[in-house]
Amino acid sequence: MGKKSFQKIASTIRSHKKIFLAILIVFIITGSLISFLLINRYVVPADYDVSLSEPIYTSSNIPIGVAVEPYKLKSSENYKTLATTHFNSFTPENVMKMGPIHPQEGEYNWEDADFLVEYAENNSMQIHGHCLVWHEQLPDWMENYDGTSQDWKNMLKLHIQTVVNRYKDNITSWDVVNEAFLSHDYRDTIWYEHIGADYIKYAFQWAHEADPDASLYYNDFSLCTNIPKLDFTVEKLGELIGEGVPIHGLGFQAHLTSQSFKYDIIVDAINKVNQLGIDIRVSELDISMNLLGCYQKYTDYICKKQQEFYSDVVRAFSKADSLTGITLWGIHDAGSWIRYFRGLDWPLLFDEEFNPKPCALSFQEALIQYT
Template identity: 40%
Template sequence: MKLIALLLGLSTLVNAQSLLKDAVSFRLGASVNPRMLVENEAYRNIASNEFTSLTAENHMKMMLIHPAADRFDFTKGDEIVAFAAKTGKRMHGHTLVWHNQVPQWMKDFQGDQKAWEEMLKNHIQAVVTRYKGQVSGWDVVNESFLDDGSLRPSLWADHIPDYIAKSFQWAHEADPNALLFYNDYGQDGHPKKMQAILDLVADLKKRKIPIHGLGLQMHINVDSKRTEIARVIEQSAQTGLVIHFSELDIAVNPKNNPEYIYEANTQNELFQFIFTSFRAIPARQQYGITFWNISDKDTWLRGYFKRPKEYPLLFDETYVKKPGYHSLVNYLQHAK
């Protein structure tokens, strides 16, 4: 009995020391904040030790990186890229074109379609050129479709009718070696949105516009239907493009119940399902899985949606690995 107890204890210890990144054959990433990388040692250590890929959560978006028409601010983007290089991480760029977080000067811009195209082209190519050879892939265009499959009304759709295709072309011209992604959320449960994305891919391919990957954000919750998620993954993989689960988190309190008490069983099972599903994608199409933020303390869900009792990630509010982290590692080590 003592021997069995000892062996069980050793097994638990080994599992506790095992890293999730070592249990997978693909890149494991997280979105990061440059201030936190500097100021918070626990955050920095997790970013350094637990992941093989990093994404800038906000500091490569238009508003922060291009605050004035005649001025780019690459300071924070450079810091993240330097941290990734120093710690041996792949760097993923997010995002070049989005309807949100647009600086005021772009909203106030005046000109004909040609002028708008020159303005957007300049932005894209300046950012991509800045990080040429340092950023492996870019979310070129982000969230361009509504749930009903229609094109989302935006500054870009209003002034540049073919802005998606042009954005991919301009990004490719700036860095022919970078992988270029279309990135979106909520395809599960919204088949018309998914079909619009598939139609976009087919159209770009037909026109020989370079697109290399699809970002499936995977902002899901404990009520998300596995059959719908599986369908989206299968349809995406069938395009032949590289697949990135680009912003993974699993919300446990989507209705913002103030009395909610954290219960992780369903969440843990969903994490296992997501990782198993990604493993099933052909290896040549596996770009990786990226978590959106490092820990429950940093999750965007608490700030953006004002849901203080939300626990969507694998590190808790004190930057300690949750039981779900260890169960996921154990599951992946033993699953075929």
């Protein structure tokens, strides 16, 4: 660029110096504002001192539950205190799944499940059974089972009815079948492969035979966010209910994320299920705030967003014609399955030190207002 060009630019700036000064000021302010927002979002840690004056469950007319592990109830006083103080319903996180409870053909491991049932009864708490049929956490002998389709049906029936019969005086509701559907089809599981789609129908019928008084649920994930999957689920459940299959409710797992949380979509999903005339449970609630791994600490920004989300999820599910419970999938952030499988996150109501987070208070306030 030559001397004349510089002189021309300088002359232009002198002629319009007020405009250029204004632009410079805006640039500085905007840049500072962006920097402030970025710092607040990613750097400034959440600073809170929350006190819950009453147990969370007392704020609602429906059961407010939590998924628990017996070994944690035995080993952690803080864990046990929160579980029994703030919740009035337990869901076994793992110990009633097929692998843990039925490790060998013809042999059942009742120890942990019995402990949990007895512990709940001693503390005047309900138990929601989870889960009778799933394609994950299977014992080796089931995965390698060799037999005809009828043999597979006999094996599955025996498992379901043995477990339900043992706890028919203690457990009043069950997740019977877990995660059987995809967006437009049945999930290709070991049960689908060897028995066919009717394994779902049989499972509910067999559970109902074992305990006619129990409420029986189908349970699945992404029903709040994946519209095609929700529609397929509603379609298939509607067909089964129309055939007289004893399906009493649908469990929305509600493993939500800050990226996927959309209040209106959740309400639309609930309205579709309402048309089936069955109960709705929020069966496995947590709200991931760090799915993409952008945060290294629980910041003020995500703390406030999480407060909004926990309030809105209660508000959304209050649209259910028959909401029969809300269960958190874990007690505190450090023990969440999300940290184990995905990495650093803060999805639950209590922090690493077992202290209530602001979202615990917003959740409780929403329960008071909407349930």
